[in-house]
Amino acid sequence: MATLKAKLNLTCTDLLSDSIKSETTNTWTNITEGGIISEAIVPTTGGAAKLLYNLADFTNKPAYVYLRNTDTDSAKLIYIRTVDPAGNEDNFIRLKGGEWAWFPWGNSMSIKVFAHTTLTILEHGCFSTD
Amino acid sequence: MATLNANLRFKADVGSEKTAVIYTVDKTITEGGLQRKKITGTSKGAGTVIAPNATIAAGTYLIVRNMNSTKGNYIIISQNNVEFIKLAGGPSGSGDYAILPLHMGHDIIAHSTAGTEILEYATYEV
Numbered sequence: 001m002a003t004l005k006a007k008l009n010l011t012c013t014d015l016l017s018d019s020i021k022s023e024t025t026n027t028w029t030n031i032t033e034g035g036i037i038s039e040a041i042v043p044t045t046g047g048a049a050k051l052l053y054n055l056a057d058f059t060n061k062p063a064y065v066y067l068r069n070t071d072t073d074s075a076k077l078i079y080i081r082t083v084d085p086a087g088n089e090d091n092f093i094r095l096k097g098g099e100w101a102w103f104p105w106g107n108s109m110s111i112k113v114f115a116h117t118t119l120t121i122l123e124h125g126c127f128s129t130d
Numbered sequence: 131m132a133t134l135n136a137n138l139r140f141k142a143d144v145g146s147e148k149t150a151v152i153y154t155v156d157k158t159i160t161e162g163g164l165q166r167k168k169i170t171g172t173s174k175g176a177g178t179v180i181a182p183n184a185t186i187a188a189g190t191y192l193i194v195r196n197m198n199s200t201k202g203n204y205i206i207i208s209q210n211n212v213e214f215i216k217l218a219g220g221p222s223g224s225g226d227y228a229i230l231p232l233h234m235g236h237d238i239i240a241h242s243t244a245g246t247e248i249l250e251y252a253t254y255e256v
Contacts, residue, residue: 002142002143002144002145003141003142003143004140004141004142004144005139005140005141005142006138006139006140007138007139007140008136008137008138008227008229009135009136009137010134010135010136010137010164010193010229010252011134011135012132012133012134012135012159012162012254013132013133014132014133015132015134015159015162015163016163020163020164020252022164022193022195022250024195024223024224024227025224026220026224026226026227027224031142031144032144033144034142034144035142035144035145035149036149036151062218066140066151067230068153079233080233082209082212082214084211084212088212090209090210090212090235090236091233091235092209092212092214092232092233093230093231093232093233094188094189094231094232094233095231096189096231098155099155099231100138100153100155101228101229101230101231102138102140102227102228102229102230103214103215103228103229103230104215104216104217104218104226104228105214105215105216106206106207106208106212106213106214106215106216107216108212108213108214108216109212109213109214125149127142127144
């Protein structure tokens, strides 16, 4: 078993009358699978999107997904799509260059990816239990 | 205009080499705020719209956190009938959270296991 610890700090001091400051830490001590890789995303259309994580490999497993568009150009978008068991696809995350996302996977759909510009690099990881 | 600073750190020892990642992003934002809401609907159809497609722009950051203290009391986030985030509860405010820039195109909906879970959430339009 391995341990995964994720900590999120949010601060915003100048939007509202009062500052916003939020800190959350999640720790999981039963992680058995996972890692982070960098991958060049070749497809540039939703129809050709590449399968990133397959629901069949993670059914009934709590899993946490990390995604980051490593490009420095904010115009080089990476799109993350959901694929439900019937095969219906929909975009749900749009990462500009430099943006990232973290979420506990719903385990009810597969995840696909395509890029605005071919060969944009996505850094991604999925951590789960058996 | 205002600035939202988000800092994510995570560490894992799942492989032979430990993984430690720290990423920070500063976003210039025009609208947003942090609020809590009881998610009373226990199915997608009865869920609460937390980010309406009609008023939320693509690229808006969504931040969600389950405040329930029971691990098995989930809050599920969905769009277009697909459940894509499943937030477990946790003791002392340590429930699951998520942060992501939305593509939009559909309402973002939250429903819960018991109908009593509190969701802390924010949308920050960049």
